[in-house]
Amino acid sequence: MPHKVISLISVGRHPQSGRSRRADQDSRAVELGLKLAGTDLDVVHAGSSQEPVLRQYAGMGLPKVTVLEQDESADALVSIADYLKSEKADIVLTGVRAESGESSGMTPYILSEQLGWPIVARVADIVEIKGDEAQVLLALPRGQRRQVTVKLPFIASIDNAAEAARQSAFGPGLRAKMDSQNGSTVEDSVRVDWSEAPAKARPKRLKIVKAKTAADRFKAATAKPQGGSGKVMKNESAQEQAQAIFDLLIEEKVIR
Amino acid sequence: MSDIIRRDPRAEWIIRNRLHPLHDQYANQEEGGEVRGPSGLLRKFPHKVGFIGPNGIKRIDRLKGNSSAPKGKRSSAAQEVQLPLHKVDSPEYYIMVVADLVGGRLTGHDKDILGLAHKLIAERGGNGAVVAVCFGEVKEEHFDTAGVDRLLHIDGEAFEGYSPEARVQALAQVEAQYPVKQWLFPDSIHGGCDLASRLAARLGERPATQAWQVNVEQTVSRGASASLDITRKTPKILMLLEECADAIDETRHEATPITLDGVSVTAPTIQDQGLMDVDPNAIPMAEAEFILSAGNGIHNWDQFHDAAKVLGATEGASRVAVDDGFMPRSRQVGATGTWVTARVYIAVGISGAIQHMQGIGQVDKVVAINTDAGCDMVKRAALSVIGDSEEILGELMKLTAEHKSTSVSDQAEEDSHAA
Ligand SMILES: Cc1cc2nc3c(=O)[nH]c(=O)nc-3n(C[C@H](O)[C@H](O)[C@H](O)COP(=O)(O)OP(=O)(O)OC[C@H]3O[C@@H](n4cnc5c(N)ncnc54)[C@H](O)[C@@H]3O)c2cc1C
Numbered sequence: 001m002p003h004k005v006i007s008l009i010s011v012g013r014h015p016q017s018g019r020s021r022r023a024d025q026d027s028r029a030v031e032l033g034l035k036l037a038g039t040d041l042d043v044v045h046a047g048s049s050q051e052p053v054l055r056q057y058a059g060m061g062l063p064k065v066t067v068l069e070q071d072e073s074a075d076a077l078v079s080i081a082d083y084l085k086s087e088k089a090d091i092v093l094t095g096v097r098a099e100s101g102e103s104s105g106m107t108p109y110i111l112s113e114q115l116g117w118p119i120v121a122r123v124a125d126i127v128e129i130k131g132d133e134a135q136v137l138l139a140l141p142r143g144q145r146r147q148v149t150v151k152l153p154f155i156a157s158i159d160n161a162a163e164a165a166r167q168s169a170f171g172p173g174l175r176a177k178m179d180s181q182n183g184s185t186v187e188d189s190v191r192v193d194w195s196e197a198p199a200k201a202r203p204k205r206l207k208i209v210k211a212k213t214a215a216d217r218f219k220a221a222t223a224k225p226q227g228g229s230g231k232v233m234k235n236e237s238a239q240e241q242a243q244a245i246f247d248l249l250i251e252e253k254v255i256r
Numbered sequence: 257m258s259d260i261i262r263r264d265p266r267a268e269w270i271i272r273n274r275l276h277p278l279h280d281q282y283a284n285q286e287e288g289g290e291v292r293g294p295s296g297l298l299r300k301f302p303h304k305v306g307f308i309g310p311n312g313i314k315r316i317d318r319l320k321g322n323s324s325a326p327k328g329k330r331s332s333a334a335q336e337v338q339l340p341l342h343k344v345d346s347p348e349y350y351i352m353v354v355a356d357l358v359g360g361r362l363t364g365h366d367k368d369i370l371g372l373a374h375k376l377i378a379e380r381g382g383n384g385a386v387v388a389v390c391f392g393e394v395k396e397e398h399f400d401t402a403g404v405d406r407l408l409h410i411d412g413e414a415f416e417g418y419s420p421e422a423r424v425q426a427l428a429q430v431e432a433q434y435p436v437k438q439w440l441f442p443d444s445i446h447g448g449c450d451l452a453s454r455l456a457a458r459l460g461e462r463p464a465t466q467a468w469q470v471n472v473e474q475t476v477s478r479g480a481s482a483s484l485d486i487t488r489k490t491p492k493i494l495m496l497l498e499e500c501a502d503a504i505d506e507t508r509h510e511a512t513p514i515t516l517d518g519v520s521v522t523a524p525t526i527q528d529q530g531l532m533d534v535d536p537n538a539i540p541m542a543e544a545e546f547i548l549s550a551g552n553g554i555h556n557w558d559q560f561h562d563a564a565k566v567l568g569a570t571e572g573a574s575r576v577a578v579d580d581g582f583m584p585r586s587r588q589v590g591a592t593g594t595w596v597t598a599r600v601y602i603a604v605g606i607s608g609a610i611q612h613m614q615g616i617g618q619v620d621k622v623v624a625i626n627t628d629a630g631c632d633m634v635k636r637a638a639l640s641v642i643g644d645s646e647e648i649l650g651e652l653m654k655l656t657a658e659h660k661s662t663s664v665s666d667q668a669e670e671d672s673h674a675a
Contacts, residue, residue: 013481097465099481104465106453113457118421118525121450137532138418141445143539146418147529154525194488199478202468205499210506230638234629241641242651245602245623246659248639252621254546254600255567255656256663 003090003129003152005037008080008107009045009065011053012099022056025095027165029158030060033093034166036126039063044083046076049178059173060166070183073191077107079184081114091134092155096122102191108157118150122159342507344405347385349437351376352408352430355388356446360395362388362402365442365498370403372470372501373440379472384437387514389430391415391423399511403504406514414521418528420447422521424454429519431459436492443467443495452495463493468500536570541587544570547598549589551612552576553605553626556646560604563649566656572596574606590615605645608633625649 007030012023033041039061045054049067058065068079084092097105112119124139127147134154138146139161211217233241249255270282306316351373355366362370370386377384385405390396392415399407408430414422430436441452443466456463464486469476475490478497536544548564549572550557564571573583575590589596591611601619606612608624608631616622616636624637625645634640641648 013483015481015483018483097481102465102479102486103481104453104463104479105449106456106463106465109453109457119454120526121420121453122445135529140531142543142545143534144545145532145534147532148418149527149529151525194486196479197485197487199483199485202499205502230640232629232634232640232642234642236641238643238647238651241643242648242655244639245625245641245648245652246655248621248623249546249567249600250659252600254569255659 002037002040004042004088005033005040005091005093006042006044006084006087006089007033007093009043009054009057010095010098010100011047011051020053020100022053022165022168023095023099024165025097025158025160025162027057027060028160028162029093029095029156030057030062031163031165032123032126032158033091034061035163036091036129042066042087042089044068044080046070046079046183047072049180054178055170055173055176056168057173058176059168059170061169061172062176064177064179066179066181068183069180070185073187074184075186075188076184077110077114078186079182080107081111082184083181084111084115090153091126091129092117092153094155094157096157096159105157108155112155115153115155117153117155119155119157120148120150121157122161123156124159124161125163126156339401339506339508342405342509344383344385344510346383347405348383349435350385350387350406351438351440352387352389352427352434352436353440354427354448354451355390356442356444356448357390357392357394357396358446360393362396362399363442363444363446364503365444365448367402367503368499368501369440369442369496371503372496373438374403374504375501376438376470376472380437386509387434388511389427391419391426392417400508401504403507403509404511405509407511408514408516410516410519412519414524417530418526419524420450420454421524421526423451424458425521426516426519427451427455428458430516431455433516438490439493441493441495443497449495452493456493459493461493462491463495464488464491465495466497467494468497470494470496470500533568536564536568539570541570541572541589541594541596544596544598546570546600547572547589547596548602548604549573549606550577550583550604551606552580553607553645554582557582559646559649559653563653566653566660569602570598572601574609574612603633603637604649606633607631608636 009026009030010023012021012026014021030043041062043057043062044066046068047070049069054065054067068083070079092111094108097103108119120136120138122139123136124145125137127135127137132152133149134152136148136150136156138148139159140146209217209220211220233244267282270276270278273279306314309315353369353373356363357366370388373386377386386403387406387408388399388404389408389410391410394409410426415426439455442448452463464475464477466478466482467475468478470490472490475488475494477486478484479486541547546569548567548569550560551574554560554577571587572589573587575588575592577583578585578588588594589612591614593615595615597618599620600623601616602623602625604625607628613632613636622637624633624640625648626633626640626642627644629642
């Protein structure tokens, strides 16, 4: 039985121009969903079905996009949680953080808490699904990968390390069906009290020298950042030298 | 003896001024006084002449006290500065800082957040303590100077490796057991952000993410891919950006261990299978952890590529190696290439031109393999071996291959403990 894969999409924001676009991580999630489920992938958006960006997602080869019709100020979580429950999803794919709005990245976590499903964060790839378990690759800092096994159903947030999204085709995007359903009407009440402003540049941290005496200040201003040189091996045999390097590599855990 | 030099300007002035009526008296005092022997001869006590200089060498002042420099009053050993101890007795509330502890040590990011926690306590008033919550292996030795009042180390099999589910259960237990005013997490890819989001969902709190300006009342955080500043009431759970406050540097703290009783961890639904082998050359060079870099001193390029493969290192190159066509331009390290952040950088046959050094400014440990012991790379390196690159790389490959073949069996175990 093929697994039911649902991918949640949102409206992204181009980092330079600020125009709306396919969100980077969301489109990578759709790409991964297409790999797992082909065109059976269910792509869900909570918002307006008139949104032109949805056509860009649809242009990736989706016959239809499910839209939970609701206002911009309404809480998307309620309607999405209901939808996921009614559809009996096996895998839900999201981005790590949205590119517009609060971009707190809490959506997958709250869904996981509400549905009682596990969440795996920063997924680079879903390698295989066998029975009721999936092998998932997580993206770690410095390009490292960790493999975990997780039980279905689960939620995965897709990292930028996942495979890049295919190009969007304009015509098929226009022809895709927008399947509108009723969304929630619950207002996001906390957000009303917030004030939002364009981001200010953050001040750079200055290197403050807390020297008590002039001599210390002088030293701080003139000292070379790197102190005396390390160990030098000159007369040892090549084998001993290689051993010393090898020991350092083991100590630093770069060779396992 | 204290290191502080006490000067007597009046005495110095009298010593300088030979016409002063008290000059002889003061000058003699300096020199240890004039002593007449029984026959009336002037006796000099040679051990009293001069003073011990800062390097431990005896100095004799031929200026006869006519210099104004302070003399002989300095203790030779510099005293270690003892920072004042900040004590918190029976705290009323706690601010929990869940540290990333990359490699078991506090990161700069963690320290900034500890500093912020103290700032929040100072603003709020009352008797609050900052707790550092640590999971897994801890190698940090300076919790006290980083501003940790209490240390909660949650240890055990269940919290090793990748175990976000067990960790969040422990944090929920902390919330139940201690009066926690605030939870501070680094908003980082080292797991801080993930754990914070899980805890927030568990406790039903709405966190502030990417927060960068925080006081007791208000928090400014970034939103909409860092194009928006959101100002709101400070929530209970905060995920903070780097440099959100200054780290503690003027006080010492108790770092008293506290305990968490009875964490019951349910069976995890996510099982850690350990780190995967990744192709080191697929990692962007700027993020690579371990780089083997080639310069003009490499003559056997096939061997160099083999060595990189055996060691599992990302390849780098100096400009000469690139200009000569041995390496692609994208592998160049330095001013006009990539600025790398590796932890270990092996420079094989690279002289260390300044344009190259700029690129490796952030590297922790540099290893130099070079035939020239006087080159700049050797001065920068933590370990330098002087010899022919081909020979040494050959030996190194042999050692590594041996190590790999013997440790295949316990590889899986090592992986699960690393990171
Ligand atoms: C504007 C500008 C920008 C530049 N930008 C960069 C940059 O981004 N990156 C960069 O790398 N360079 C840059 N350079 C070039 C830089 O100045 C140096 O020329 C270059 O880094 C030298 O490379 P090297 O150390 O490999 O070669 P060399 O200086 O020739 O050093 C070779 C070293 O190998 C050793 N050696 C020789 N034979 C052996 C052997 N058999 N075994 C072991 N060791 C041996 C020698 O003792 C010597 O120390 C720039 C230059 C300019 C003018």
